[in-house]
Amino acid sequence: xxxxxxxxxxxxxxxxxxxxxxxxxxxxxxxxxxxxxxxxxxxxxxxxxxxxxxxxxxxxxxxxxxxxxxxxxxxxxxxxxxxxxxxxxxxxxxxxxxxxxxxxxxxxxxxxxxxxxxxxxxxxxxxxxxxxxxxxxxxxxxxxxxxxxxxxxxxxxxxxxxxxxxxxxxxxxxxxxxxxxxxxxxxxxxxxxxxxxxxxxxxxxxxxxxxxxxxxxxxxxxxxxxxxxxxxxxxxxxxxxxxxxxxxxxxxxxxxxxxxxxxxxxxxxxxxxxxxxxxxxxxxxxxxxxxxxxxxxxxxxxxxxxxxxxxxxxxxxxxxxxxxxx
Numbered sequence: 001x002x003x004x005x006x007x008x009x010x011x012x013x014x015x016x017x018x019x020x021x022x023x024x025x026x027x028x029x030x031x032x033x034x035x036x037x038x039x040x041x042x043x044x045x046x047x048x049x050x051x052x053x054x055x056x057x058x059x060x061x062x063x064x065x066x067x068x069x070x071x072x073x074x075x076x077x078x079x080x081x082x083x084x085x086x087x088x089x090x091x092x093x094x095x096x097x098x099x100x101x102x103x104x105x106x107x108x109x110x111x112x113x114x115x116x117x118x119x120x121x122x123x124x125x126x127x128x129x130x131x132x133x134x135x136x137x138x139x140x141x142x143x144x145x146x147x148x149x150x151x152x153x154x155x156x157x158x159x160x161x162x163x164x165x166x167x168x169x170x171x172x173x174x175x176x177x178x179x180x181x182x183x184x185x186x187x188x189x190x191x192x193x194x195x196x197x198x199x200x201x202x203x204x205x206x207x208x209x210x211x212x213x214x215x216x217x218x219x220x221x222x223x224x225x226x227x228x229x230x231x232x233x234x235x236x237x238x239x240x241x242x243x244x245x246x247x248x249x250x251x252x253x254x255x256x257x258x259x260x261x262x263x264x265x266x267x268x269x270x271x272x273x274x275x276x277x278x279x280x281x282x283x284x285x286x287x288x289x290x291x292x293x294x295x296x297x298x299x300x301x302x303x304x305x306x307x308x309x310x311x312x313x314x315x316x317x318x319x320x321x322x323x324x325x326x
Contacts, residue, residue, distance in 0.1 A: 028103045029063045030072035031056040032079045034111035034168055040077050041168035041176050049112060051247035055208065056110040059250025066258050072101060077169040079111070084165060084178040086185040088196035092173055093183065100186050100200035105306070107186075107202050108250060112166040113209030114177060115237070118217070119153035120145070143216045147236075147284060147325050154217045157182075162221055163211045180212055181221050187228030187311075194315045195227035203309055204263055207234035208250065210243045213286045219319050226290035226316040230300055230309065233267045236284040236323075243283065249275045257306040263287070264301045268324045284325040290316035 033056035038045040053075050060070045074083070085093030086100075099107050119140065125131050131142035131151035140153035155161050164177035178184060186202045188195040205225070212234035214221055222232060235243045252274040256266035264287035271285040289304075291297040291312050297320040 027068045028071045028105045029060055029068050029108070030070065030099065030101065030104050030106070031060050031108040031110065032072075032074045032083060032099065033057075033109075034076055034079050034166070036076050037112065037166075037168045040170055041172065043168065047112070049110075049245045051245045052110045054247040055250040056108055057250075058248065059108050059110075059254045062251050062254035062258070068105075071104065072098060072107075074098070077171070079167050080169055080171040081167045081174040081176055081178045082172075083167075084109075085174060085183045086196055087199065088188075089185060090183055095184070095186075096197075096199035099205075100188075100202045102189070102199070102201040104202045105309075106204040106206065108206045108208065109165055110208045110250065113207065113211045113243070114164040114166055115211035115214065116160065116162045116164070118155075118161040118214060120150065120214070121148065122151040122153070124149055125151050141220075145216045147215055148282060152214070152216060154214075154220060156220050163214060165207065165209055165212075180207075181224055184225045185227045186225050187230070189228050189311060192228045192311065200228065203230045203311075204306075205229060205232050206253075206267070207232070208243070208246075210235065211237055213284070213288070215284060215323075218286070218288060218321050219290075222288060223290045223316060223319050226312075226319075228312055230291075230304065230312070231263055231287060231289045233263070233287050234285075236286055237282055244275075246275050260305050260307075262302065263304055263306055264289075264322055266306075268322065272324050282325070284323045286321055286323040288319060288321040290319040292317055294318045294320070 033053040035053045037043045037048050082094045083098035087093040087096045125144035128143045131144050135142045142153045159182045162181040166177050185196050188200040190198045213236040215236045253270045267287050268285050289297045289300040292314040297318045301320050
């Protein structure tokens with residue numbers, strides 16, 4: 001066992017009805033970070049993220065100094081892929097012991113991510129129908145990315161098309177990655193009437209990684225993890241962009257949370273105003289909520305703060321996302 005100057009596009013709103021498929025203490029904080037990608041997982045260290053754990057420590061330390069409690073903190077080879085995999089969905093997953101522990105208000109990931117193999121940047125477009133007409137014969141669902149104005153294709157349910165967080169440890173048992181769509185579920189608190197058991201509780205999950213989202217397939221790729229989760233925060237990148245290896249993003253984000261800014265606003269503004277480490281073009285900072293009906297999903301995006309929380313009353317049927325792109 002382990003012991004424990006930018007071009008700014010107008011902010012856009014996406015709302016799509018879906019069918020998919022708490023109260024955690026607002027004082028409990030958790031994080032996992034991976035700096036070294038080296039021989040412990042068969043890599044040579046050339047793609048290590050030298051600021052990843054500094055970033056996570058800054059986030060946790062800022063909140064801890066303000067009286068919040070860090071209940072879970074793992075770094076580098078102490079981070080296993082199974083930590084993030086839903087225990088009631090996949091045998092060998094241990095999220096209920098680590099990343100979705102009862103009483104967790106927010107889980108912060110700072111590590112590498114994988115964009116998967118979904119087809120993107122295929123050709124210029126202005127409408128989904130243009131993409132489907134040009135590429136649809138292959139059997140994929142094609143849409144026009146409203147940011148890059150290029151076609152993207154995706155096969156729902158095909159894990160090779162989905163994004164992952166990437167770990168690097170001899171303790172990995174799932175190949176060093178956890179799939180956000182098919183293996184992760186968050187927030188199934190004790191009184192939640194649906195989902196994958198009653199052994200989770202996270203309110204907010206932050207993926208400070210590359211590619212946790214993939215425009216324009218936000219709902220298809222991300223709604224599944226909302227089994228009581230309030231909000232997912234992260235990035236989407238174009239093929240020519242990446243998420244910068246920032247040492248300060250976590251601290252800046254935590255500062256905004258402590259100033260009682262909305263969670264979604266704090267995340268977007270951290271990248272838009274505070275942190276200059278991201279790479280462009282094509283980077284989008286995204287906050288997404290899926291909840292029981294449109295009122296609750298949009299309320300969370302527009303109003304919910306770190307300490308002003310209330311758990312979803314039923315399964316996610318509607319998703320709302322806000323994002324800023326450079």
